[in-house]
Amino acid sequence: MINMKTLQDLTMLALSPEESTQLQGELEQKIAGMAEFAALDFPADAPLCVTPLTHTNMMRDDVVHTHTPREVLLQNAPAHNGEYYAAPAIQE
Amino acid sequence: MTALQIAAAIAAKEVSVADITTQYIEKARASANFVAINEQAMEQAAQVQAKLDAGETLSPLAGVPVALQDNIFVQGMPCACGSAIMADYMPMFDAEVVQKLQAAGLIVIGKLAMNEFADSPQAAAAVAADEIPFALVTDNRKAAAQHGVWHIKPTYGAVSRLGLVANVSSMDAIGPVARSAEDCAALLQIIADAQWIDLPSGLTELPAFPHALTACEIISCAEAGANLQKFDGISLGKRSADAQNLTETYKFSRAQGFGMATKRRALFGSLMLAGDNYELYYKKALQVRAQMKAALEGVSMAELPVDDVHNCLASLAGLPAIVKPDGKQIMGAAFTDIALAKGGAA
Amino acid sequence: MSWEIVMGLEVHAELSTKSKIFCGCSTEFGAPPNTHVCPGCAGEPGTLPVLNRAVVEYAMRLGLTLGCDITRVNTFDRKNYFYPDLSKAWQTTQLYAPVCRNGGIGDVRLHQIHMEEDAGKLVHAPDGSAAYMDYNRGGTPLLEIVTKPDFRTTEQVLGFLETLRETLLYLDICDCKMQEGSLRCDVNLSVRPVGQAEFGTRTEMKNLNSFKAIARAIEYESKRHIDVIERGGSITQETRRWDDNKGKSMPMRNKENAQDYRYFPCPDIPPVVIDDAWLESVRATLPELAAQKRERYTGEYGIAPKDAATITVHKTISALFEQLVELTGQPKEAANLITGELMRHLNNTGTLPEDLQVDAGKLAQLIELVLQGKINRAAYKQTMHAVFGEDVQPMEYIEAHGLLMQDNSDALAAAIAAAIAANPKAIADYRAGNEKTFGFIMGQVMKELKGQGNPALVKPALEAALADC
Numbered sequence: 001m002i003n004m005k006t007l008q009d010l011t012m013l014a015l016s017p018e019e020s021t022q023l024q025g026e027l028e029q030k031i032a033g034m035a036e037f038a039a040l041d042f043p044a045d046a047p048l049c050v051t052p053l054t055h056t057n058m059m060r061d062d063v064v065h066t067h068t069p070r071e072v073l074l075q076n077a078p079a080h081n082g083e084y085y086a087a088p089a090i091q092e
Numbered sequence: 093m094t095a096l097q098i099a100a101a102i103a104a105k106e107v108s109v110a111d112i113t114t115q116y117i118e119k120a121r122a123s124a125n126f127v128a129i130n131e132q133a134m135e136q137a138a139q140v141q142a143k144l145d146a147g148e149t150l151s152p153l154a155g156v157p158v159a160l161q162d163n164i165f166v167q168g169m170p171c172a173c174g175s176a177i178m179a180d181y182m183p184m185f186d187a188e189v190v191q192k193l194q195a196a197g198l199i200v201i202g203k204l205a206m207n208e209f210a211d212s213p214q215a216a217a218a219v220a221a222d223e224i225p226f227a228l229v230t231d232n233r234k235a236a237a238q239h240g241v242w243h244i245k246p247t248y249g250a251v252s253r254l255g256l257v258a259n260v261s262s263m264d265a266i267g268p269v270a271r272s273a274e275d276c277a278a279l280l281q282i283i284a285d286a287q288w289i290d291l292p293s294g295l296t297e298l299p300a301f302p303h304a305l306t307a308c309e310i311i312s313c314a315e316a317g318a319n320l321q322k323f324d325g326i327s328l329g330k331r332s333a334d335a336q337n338l339t340e341t342y343k344f345s346r347a348q349g350f351g352m353a354t355k356r357r358a359l360f361g362s363l364m365l366a367g368d369n370y371e372l373y374y375k376k377a378l379q380v381r382a383q384m385k386a387a388l389e390g391v392s393m394a395e396l397p398v399d400d401v402h403n404c405l406a407s408l409a410g411l412p413a414i415v416k417p418d419g420k421q422i423m424g425a426a427f428t429d430i431a432l433a434k435g436g437a438a
Numbered sequence: 439m440s441w442e443i444v445m446g447l448e449v450h451a452e453l454s455t456k457s458k459i460f461c462g463c464s465t466e467f468g469a470p471p472n473t474h475v476c477p478g479c480a481g482e483p484g485t486l487p488v489l490n491r492a493v494v495e496y497a498m499r500l501g502l503t504l505g506c507d508i509t510r511v512n513t514f515d516r517k518n519y520f521y522p523d524l525s526k527a528w529q530t531t532q533l534y535a536p537v538c539r540n541g542g543i544g545d546v547r548l549h550q551i552h553m554e555e556d557a558g559k560l561v562h563a564p565d566g567s568a569a570y571m572d573y574n575r576g577g578t579p580l581l582e583i584v585t586k587p588d589f590r591t592t593e594q595v596l597g598f599l600e601t602l603r604e605t606l607l608y609l610d611i612c613d614c615k616m617q618e619g620s621l622r623c624d625v626n627l628s629v630r631p632v633g634q635a636e637f638g639t640r641t642e643m644k645n646l647n648s649f650k651a652i653a654r655a656i657e658y659e660s661k662r663h664i665d666v667i668e669r670g671g672s673i674t675q676e677t678r679r680w681d682d683n684k685g686k687s688m689p690m691r692n693k694e695n696a697q698d699y700r701y702f703p704c705p706d707i708p709p710v711v712i713d714d715a716w717l718e719s720v721r722a723t724l725p726e727l728a729a730q731k732r733e734r735y736t737g738e739y740g741i742a743p744k745d746a747a748t749i750t751v752h753k754t755i756s757a758l759f760e761q762l763v764e765l766t767g768q769p770k771e772a773a774n775l776i777t778g779e780l781m782r783h784l785n786n787t788g789t790l791p792e793d794l795q796v797d798a799g800k801l802a803q804l805i806e807l808v809l810q811g812k813i814n815r816a817a818y819k820q821t822m823h824a825v826f827g828e829d830v831q832p833m834e835y836i837e838a839h840g841l842l843m844q845d846n847s848d849a850l851a852a853a854i855a856a857a858i859a860a861n862p863k864a865i866a867d868y869r870a871g872n873e874k875t876f877g878f879i880m881g882q883v884m885k886e887l888k889g890q891g892n893p894a895l896v897k898p899a900l901e902a903a904l905a906d907c
Contacts, residue, residue, distance in 0.1 A: 002363065010698060011317065011362045012324065012520050013355055014343035023359060030360065037306045038372050042379045048703065049382035050513075051262040052248045052410025052426075055708040062455045062492035065462030068476045072184055076482070078331035078345075083471045084561065084570035087326045087522040088338045165484050173483075183484065184477050257483040262705035314702060318518055321527030322481045327571060328525070338569075342520055365518075365700035374702060 002027050095156045095225040095275040102144070102155040109144070109155040113137040113199050116157040119223045120202045125214035126223075127162050128169050128203040140197045152278055154197030161212045161229040162203040164266065165255035166190050173257050174206040177329040177349025187255020189228060189266055189283045196282045204229070208351045209259050209316065216241055219269050226270035226279055230259065231407065236269055236415040237398035243269040244276045244433060247426045248410025250288035251280075258319040260312045263407045276414065277433035289412070289429035298394040301384050301405065307377035308404035310364045314374055317361025323349060385409045392425045393435070439668065440632040443660045444640075445589035445625055446549075449602065451581045451612040452556060452620040453496050459555050459579035460487030460530065467618055471572035479577035481525025486706055489514075493579040494710055496611040497537045497553055498720045500581060503605060503727065504548060506541030508717060512710040514553075517699045522571050523557040530555050531582075533701045535709075543605075546598050547586040554580050575619075581612075587626065587637065592656045596649055599623060608727045608753050613792065616648055623652060628673070629663040638663070639673040643687055645680045655680045659687055731756050739769035745777045752791030755780075758798055765802035768809065775801060779819055783826045800825045803832050811892040817841035843892040850896065853886035854903045868904060879904070 004020045015023065070083070079086040093101070101107045113133055120126045130136075140155050160166065163173045165183035172178040186194075193200060201224060206212035215227045216235035229243070236243035244267045251266045258264060268279035280289060323329035325345020332344035350358070364373045388409045396402040396413075398421050405423060406413040412429040415421045424432045458465055461478035478485040494512070501508050513535045516528040536552035558576035560569050583602065589595050603621065606612040614621045628640035643659060646652045663673055678687040726734075728750040735746040749759045755776060762772035784791065801822065808818040813836060821841065824830045836842055858865055861882055867875045883900055884891045 007359055007362055007366070008343070010366060010700065011358050012321075012339075012342040012346055013350075013358065014340070014347040015355070019352070019355070023356060026356065027360060027363060031363075034306055034373070037303055037376065040303065040376050040380070042376060046379045047382040048375065048378035049385050049408075050378060050703040051705045051708070052385060052408075053708060056711045058708045059489045059491040059494070059710070060462070062457055062490050063462060064457045064464045065476075067463050067474050068184055068480075070470075070472045070475070073472060073475055073477075073480055076181055076184075077327060078325055078329065081570070084572055085327050085472070085522075087569045087571060088335065088341050089563070089566050090338055090522065090560065090569045178483075181483075184482065185484075187484065254486055255484045315705060318516060318528060318700075318702070319483075321518060321520065322483065322525070324520060324527055326520075326522050327481060327573075328483075338522070362700060365702055366698050370700070370702065378703070 002031070093225070094272045095153060095158075095270060096272070096278055098156050098225055099153050109137040109141040109199065110134065112155065113157055113201070116201050116224060120159070123218060123221075123223045125205055125218040126159070126202045127172065127205045130166070130169060130200050130202055132168075133157075133199055133201055136194075137199050140199065143197065150195075150197030151282055153282060156198055156225055157201045158193060158198045158279070159201050159204050159215070159218065159224040159227040160190070161206050161215050161227065161232075163206060163209070163230060163257040163259070164189060164203075164228060165257075166200060166203070169203060171203065171257070174208040174210075175323075175349060175351070175354065177323045177325075177346065178257075179330050183255070185255060188252035190255065192283050193228075198282070208354045209257070209320065209357075210353070211235055213238070215269055216243070219271060222271070226268055226275050228266050228279070228283065229269050230256065230264055230266055231403075232267075232269055233398050233403055233413065233415045233421055237419040237421070240417040240419070241269055241271055241415075242273050242276050242417065243267065243415040244280055244429055245406060245413045245415075246280060246284060246429050247288055247412045250284040250412075250427070250429065258315075260315045260407075261319060262315060263312065263410070265410075273414070273416075273433045277430050280429055280433070284429070288427055291425065291427040291431065296391050296393060298391055298396070298405075299387050301387070303380045304384055304408060305401050305404050307380040307384075308408050309360075310373050310377040311381065311408070313357045313361035314364045315361070317358040318365075320350070320354065320358050325349070381408050389425075391423075392428070393422060393432070395420055395422050397421075441629050441660075441664050442632045442634075443590060443627065443629055443656070444587050444637055445595060445627050445656070446587035446640075447583075447585045447589070447595065447598070448624040448626070448642075449583040449585075449599070450556075450622040450624075451583065451606055451614070453493060453579040453581060453611055454613050454620075455490055455492045455496065455579055457490055458577035459490050459493050459553070460577055461485075463577065465578050467620075469574055471570075472574060474574045475576070479525070480573055481527070481576075487530065487704075489707060489710065490579065493553055494537070494712070495720055496579075496609075497551060497581055498712065498717065499609050499611060499724060500583075500606070501538035501541065501551055502717075502721050502724060503609060504538075504541040504543060504551075506538035506548060506551060508712055509535050509537050509539065510712050511535060512537050512553075512712065514704045514707045515701045516704045517701055519697055519699055521557070522569055523560045523576070525558060525571075525573055525576055529557065530704055530707070534703065542585075543598055543601050546588045546594070549584040549586050551581055551583050554582060556580050587628075587640075592653050595625070595652060595656065599649065599652070604728050604750075607792075608725060610725070610753070619647075622646075625652065625656060625659075627656065627659050627663065629660060629667070638667075639675050641673060641675065641687075642677045643680050644677060644690070645682075647682065651680060651682045654682065654685060655687060658685060662687070725753075728753075728756070735759075735769070735773075739763070739773070741769060741773045745773050748777045748781065749773060754791050754794050758794070758796065758801075761798040762802055762805065765798065766805045768805055771805050771809065775805065775822070779822050780826070783823060787827075796826060797829065800829075800832050807832070807836070811894040812843055813841055814843060814892055817843075843890060843895075847899075849887065850891070850899055851903075853883050853891070854896075854900055856886050857882040858903065865904070876900075876904075 004024050074080040077085045165187040167186045171183050205214040211232045213235040215229045216239040220239040231245050246265050246267045268276040270276045325331040335341040335344045413421045413423040414432045464474045515533040517531050518528045531554035532552035536550040538551035541548045556578040558573040603614045625643045626640045628638035630638045677690045679690045732746040735741040750756045763769045807813050864875045
């Protein structure tokens, strides 16, 4: 059984009860269909492929480039006060 | 006319860049496939014409109009990726492919509608109907096959992803969709690093990969879900007006901003990484991928149907694939993109 | 019941690279909000990280110095969570292949050191109605240094942190300003009955902004643990925030507890392979550290250990000392200058060692002048403070203030003659074998010279004159 509440908390989504039920069903069906995959057994040191690229050591020098002007950055902020991005209060 | 034919006509001064641009701007404005029009297009057309008149050599496609899927940044034009959460988003820089197009003298006409954070059937439709000679899209093999147009998904890494809204970071590749293999090759050569696309190729047998599709779905959804986390309604993305506190702001903004398909992918992606599932599913997907990539090293070319089961091979291994108007694709070894285009045209 | 306190530390050091770990924005402290930010560190779509090589090299420097095993194939992972100070909702860190493993300082073993990026800063509105985000700090490179639970006392913890701080400063990879947040320490603490092998349940404490706060927090939290357990309760494993004003720790909500970070390898950052050549080239640039310097100063130069400790309190001070030795060949004079007048100057003006700016050449000149007898010690000190304070030219200042010693042997001979003539009894005493009167006669000569006498010159001249009497 997939815990939809936990999953929504992790993914920061608020689903309606109908959406939650529907998606839960779909996800559980998907997991059921993946039983053979879950049973695959690789040795612990089997290589992982994270990306098809085989590069290594893609690095840059420690040099300062120009930043982006603040007003341009804040243009895309959901809320701001000209200096800071603004968010609702955080309860510590 | 194909893109190369338009370019030839412009070079022969049979038609001006301004005229061609005007034609395609009008088509774009009238089309439901476009979500944004480049208001600077006529000005850019004049600049390109001036360079051509002055004898400058720009590229074999100089003066040809092109469109971009709406997940590729053009500074000054909105970019929404087909999502409510990106409504009003204004890119702060041009994508690297856009810089290359401009240097080559192509004219960006506008941005093409798309499925939320996914592919763009609208791009394939627009090209098929000659609303635009060709376009740049991310993996559009299914849509291209459905509309009978040519499309290359390039070797992963051949084309810069800078300025592309990331969907599946380890699979995303910007490629051409056009009405001829030659147009695809010509456009690819403008946006890709030459050494990444120019190896020769030949037909071979393909081994079977029973777990590839599952591995691909797991990796795609996990990466896409993670890449979507930045749209949180807090520092980015349309903020919900109904939220009463921080957590609600996150949850409502994202729930209201994403469609069902995107939510499904994000939830499945989270699930595949949560708790023990990393070991049970995600890590195995990476191991399956490693096995597959190694097995495909010996394969130089294979003709395959266009469907999820076969699409995932090129996606996982980062291999190039060209979709032909007959609805089939040819997948090649890494770096053989141009050879595929030439072989496909034959 | 006898209790043992068991602690481990997680120390975050902000690296003093010029640019951030994954983009070219400046890391300089104190800029106006959101003015050192680009689309990359703002967490915008369409961006890609590019690793700053200096971050890897700083990590290697620290790892080599602390005797760690350097990981040869480094990867980065995404740690996923939602919080306003984390613009893209993941932090890039190293879970699966941290750059350093093992190693240690003294008796304390390290678990690992890994590279990661810092989050931005949250500022809360005074009326609590909103929170404001400044992403200047977002993307600043961090090294997280994790120890094994080897600490048993506060003294051990503070001693370790002192040595770590000194090491980071000498390696020139972190400015260690706790008040600016460039060095942060979280303490993991548990208690167990003496003799028990299993560890107790631990809590993690954050927001410890000074060594004093760390000491207070350890005292409070260990008492709290013991108190809870002795009353029959059990400790909840959780992260707690230390409030230094209130003198207590309180549970933190949401961000740290019960979080599933869903780590996975970051597809945007290729592995970093450290080969022998790179490792050795970094090893070759390692500077001599404070402990090695102290050994050298006491061994080679015969400097007292207490003085050597003072000189090595900060690398700017030890660098100045070494410059002075190189320029004058006088280690003891250089040491006295530093432990005496320089320390006096720093204390009086409240100058931090790292902010010290002084021309070593001018100080070297002063040392030479006083040893040559051209100025006396009083003039030496006075001129030195003028150099510290106003960066004067020593000779100009000395001449302007008439501090040059009379190097006039006629005047000296006259003064000696006058003093001998005026004090026949003392001379007789001296001749009779009373060596103590020499000092008195010297004093009389100095009086004749009106304080302009250079004892280094007067003494031999007087001795010669008395021998001739």
